[in-house]
Amino acid sequence: xxxxxxxxxxxxxxxxxxxxxxxxxxxxxxxxxxxxxxxxxxxxxxxxxxxxxxxxxxxxxxxxxxxxxxxxxxxxxxxxxxxxxxxxxxxxxxxxxxxxxxxxxxxxxxxxxxxxxxxxxxxxxxxxxxxxxxxxxxxxxxxxxxxxxxxxxxxxxxxxxxxxxxxxxxxxxxxxxxxxxxxxxxxxxxxxxxxxxxxxxxxxxxxxxxxxxxxxxxxxxxxxxxxxxxxxxxxxxxxxxxxxxxxxxxxxxxxxxxxxxxxxxxxxxxxxxxxxxxxxxxxx
Amino acid sequence: xxxxxxxxxxxxxxxxxxxxxxxxxxxxxxxxxxxxxxxxxxxxxxxxxxxxxxxxxxxxxxxxxxxxxxxxxxxxxxxxxxxxxxxxxxxxxxxxxxxxxxxxxxxxxxxxxxxxxxxxxxxxxxxxxxxxxxxxxxxxxxxxxxxxxxxxxxxxxxxxxxxxxxxxxxxxxxxxxxxxxxxxxxxxxxxxxxxxxxxxxxxxxxxxxxxxxxxxxxxxxxxxxxxxxxxxxxxxxxxxxxxxxxxxxxxxxxxxxxxxxxxxxxxxxxxxxxxxxxxxxxxxxxxxxxxxxxxxxxxxxxxxxxxxxxxxxxxxxxxxxxxxxxxxxxxxxxxxxxxxxxxxxxxxxxxxxxxxxxxxxxxxxxxxxxxxxxxxxxxxxxxxxxxxxxxxxxxxxxxxxxx
Numbered sequence: 001x002x003x004x005x006x007x008x009x010x011x012x013x014x015x016x017x018x019x020x021x022x023x024x025x026x027x028x029x030x031x032x033x034x035x036x037x038x039x040x041x042x043x044x045x046x047x048x049x050x051x052x053x054x055x056x057x058x059x060x061x062x063x064x065x066x067x068x069x070x071x072x073x074x075x076x077x078x079x080x081x082x083x084x085x086x087x088x089x090x091x092x093x094x095x096x097x098x099x100x101x102x103x104x105x106x107x108x109x110x111x112x113x114x115x116x117x118x119x120x121x122x123x124x125x126x127x128x129x130x131x132x133x134x135x136x137x138x139x140x141x142x143x144x145x146x147x148x149x150x151x152x153x154x155x156x157x158x159x160x161x162x163x164x165x166x167x168x169x170x171x172x173x174x175x176x177x178x179x180x181x182x183x184x185x186x187x188x189x190x191x192x193x194x195x196x197x198x199x200x201x202x203x204x205x206x207x208x209x210x211x212x213x214x215x216x217x218x219x220x221x222x223x224x225x226x227x228x229x230x231x232x233x234x235x236x237x238x239x240x241x242x243x244x245x246x247x248x249x250x251x252x253x254x255x256x257x258x259x260x261x262x263x264x265x266x267x268x269x270x271x272x273x274x275x276x277x278x279x280x281x282x283x284x
Numbered sequence: 285x286x287x288x289x290x291x292x293x294x295x296x297x298x299x300x301x302x303x304x305x306x307x308x309x310x311x312x313x314x315x316x317x318x319x320x321x322x323x324x325x326x327x328x329x330x331x332x333x334x335x336x337x338x339x340x341x342x343x344x345x346x347x348x349x350x351x352x353x354x355x356x357x358x359x360x361x362x363x364x365x366x367x368x369x370x371x372x373x374x375x376x377x378x379x380x381x382x383x384x385x386x387x388x389x390x391x392x393x394x395x396x397x398x399x400x401x402x403x404x405x406x407x408x409x410x411x412x413x414x415x416x417x418x419x420x421x422x423x424x425x426x427x428x429x430x431x432x433x434x435x436x437x438x439x440x441x442x443x444x445x446x447x448x449x450x451x452x453x454x455x456x457x458x459x460x461x462x463x464x465x466x467x468x469x470x471x472x473x474x475x476x477x478x479x480x481x482x483x484x485x486x487x488x489x490x491x492x493x494x495x496x497x498x499x500x501x502x503x504x505x506x507x508x509x510x511x512x513x514x515x516x517x518x519x520x521x522x523x524x525x526x527x528x529x530x531x532x533x534x535x536x537x538x539x540x541x542x543x544x545x546x547x548x549x550x551x552x553x554x555x556x557x558x559x560x561x562x563x564x565x566x567x568x569x570x571x572x573x574x575x576x577x578x579x580x581x582x583x584x585x586x587x588x589x590x591x592x593x594x595x596x597x598x599x600x601x602x603x604x605x606x607x608x609x610x611x612x613x614x615x616x617x618x619x620x621x622x623x624x625x626x627x628x629x630x631x632x633x634x635x636x637x638x639x640x641x642x643x644x645x646x647x648x649x650x651x652x653x654x655x656x657x658x659x660x661x662x663x664x665x666x667x668x669x670x671x672x673x674x675x676x677x678x679x680x681x682x683x684x685x686x687x
Contacts, residue, residue, distance in 0.1 A: 002514075007507065112330045115527055121562075125538065125540075126540060135506075135538045210503075211331075252506075258470060258499050
């Protein structure tokens with residue numbers, strides 16, 4: 001029983017990180033129907049920036065991750081305005097895919113493919129709750145993930161800006177008629193999407209060792225989560241991420257770690273076959 | 285009309301001059317490698333095995349330096365051509381193909397890790413070039429009847445846990461551990477370790493409560509170790525490389541649990557293990573194929589010279605790399621030429637003195653000296669067992685929690 005509880009807790013916490021990684025992707029996909037193939041690569045880039053700020057300038061990683069996310073926001077808006085906006089959705093996907101490969105090569109060149117980690121010794125312990133161990137670094141990652149998701153959700157529901165984003169998703173033409181500058185919204189959303197992944201990447205760097213080609217492993221999982229949750233639904237992404245996190249953990253614990261990566265793909269295939277719109281198939 | 289003819293004549297003359305220049309360059313330049321002996325190798329300098337591959341690079345560089353100080357080989361300077369295989373077997377195999385056919389090296393040193401050596405040796409055997417390597421010792425490498433590969437790790441991966449069992453045998457009956465859990469990556473070397481460990485355990489009547497494999501390169505061992513903790517074995521053996529060895533200790537700490545004995549491979553023998561984990565590494569046991577306190581002739585000079593050149597003492601990886609150079613050097617000097625068949629024959633029929641000990645080869649190409657059992661105690665690697673004898677005091681059992 002305790003093993004089950006431990007496996008579920010492990011999966012839940014890591015599901016939070018999955019959610020944060022996929023949230024940015026979901027936002028971009030929802031707002032402008034673009035599958036950002038470079039999402040994971042940018043997340044890892046943020047991890048490296050936070051790592052550098054930490055090891056070179058001794059900047060606390062929790063501050064460093066804000067800095068790297070802001071940087072990613074700026075990169076995102078520029079990337080959207082000068083590249084993504086001007087081409088068709090398919091072309092955008094192709095360009096972003098190339099961007100991902102380019103980013104990886106740059107990261108390998110600058111930082112080499114050695115494993116790096118943002119080591120915080122005070123997070124390497126755990127707290128025990130009724131015999132189940134909650135790893136501190138994952139708990140922190142989970143907390144950051146939930147907090148940011150909550151902030152984004154609040155923003156989307158209650159601020160003018162958030163409503164403008166939702167309008168742009170639901171009905172771009174109607175939104176324009178209502179006075180929403182849809183292009184500007186899209187640009188900001190793209191930047192925001194990258195920034196969110198920036199937080200995710202930095203959190204990842206605190207929990208796991210990371211290296212440039214890790215992005216390739218993550219992007220598949222992120223797409224599976226977004227499709228499973230329903231494109232355009234941020235709540236769906238959150239639920240899907242946690243479900244997959246727990247599923248991965250259960251398979252890894254009860255069957256074998258070798259089969260765990262397969263879970264995401266089985267889920268993806270089942271979703272596309274049985275309910276292609278995903279769990280929360282409606283738009284935000 | 286006239287200017288057109290002049291122009292075409294000018295073009296033809298320019299083309300002839302360029303062609304002549306190129307021809308002169310190719311035919312008149314000195315034949316490459318005539319005054320230099322090229323030694324080629326690919327190592328895992330980046331990727332999963334990067335930290336360990338670095339030690340081999342230092343070992344090779346040190347050897348080339350030492351040989352050149354003695355006047356080189358066969359009167360010629362030795363030059364090292366080194367590539368990065370990025371911890372990938374396919375990349376490594378291609379690089380060795382390149383070293384042999386394009387760079388046309390005279391001698392070969394081996395790469396790191398059993399899976400990579402396994403892939404590369406098919407290439408080197410095809411070209412009938414000797415490769416001396418200190419990086420891969422899974423039995424599978426040597427079970428193909430290959431005649432051109434030689435190992436400088438003093439034993440096979442299957443025997444890597446031998447020191448641990450020699451020490452366990454020496455414990456009083458009521459203190460002996462009874463249960464064992466084995467975890468390993470699903471790759472050649474870790475699987476070989478697990479297979480060997482199981483045989484040793486079964487012979488002693490120790491119950492194997494869990495044998496779990498995990499994907500190569502995984503960065504999360506929580507599910508695996510959660511399972512191990514549930515089974516509560518006395519011994520945990522991990523067939524690991526450096527990154528997963530570190531991960532095992534970190535995850536055990538987060539689960540706030542230790543078995544009585546933790547034995548990991550590759551990681552614990554490297555100084556970076558303590559540098560990365562600090563106090564958490566205390567009590568962790570591992571194998572070592574060589575320590576700076578080894579009694580063989582030439583070891584002291586090797587350790588001091590290495591330290592002077594690189595600012596740190598060599599670990600067993602660097603020592604085995606250096607030994608690989610020593611084997612090649614001895615063979616080439618004895619045979620007096622670069623004939624690969626003669627070199628192979630000589631290595632097989634002579635006992636060669638190296639810093640990792642006197643290496644005498646079986647028909648298959650590996651020596652049978654055996655590993656040491658080491659344990660980290662307060663920042664130092666202490667040798668607990670060597671050559672079948674217990675030579676040190678071990679911390680046993682390990683405390684079962686981390687607080």
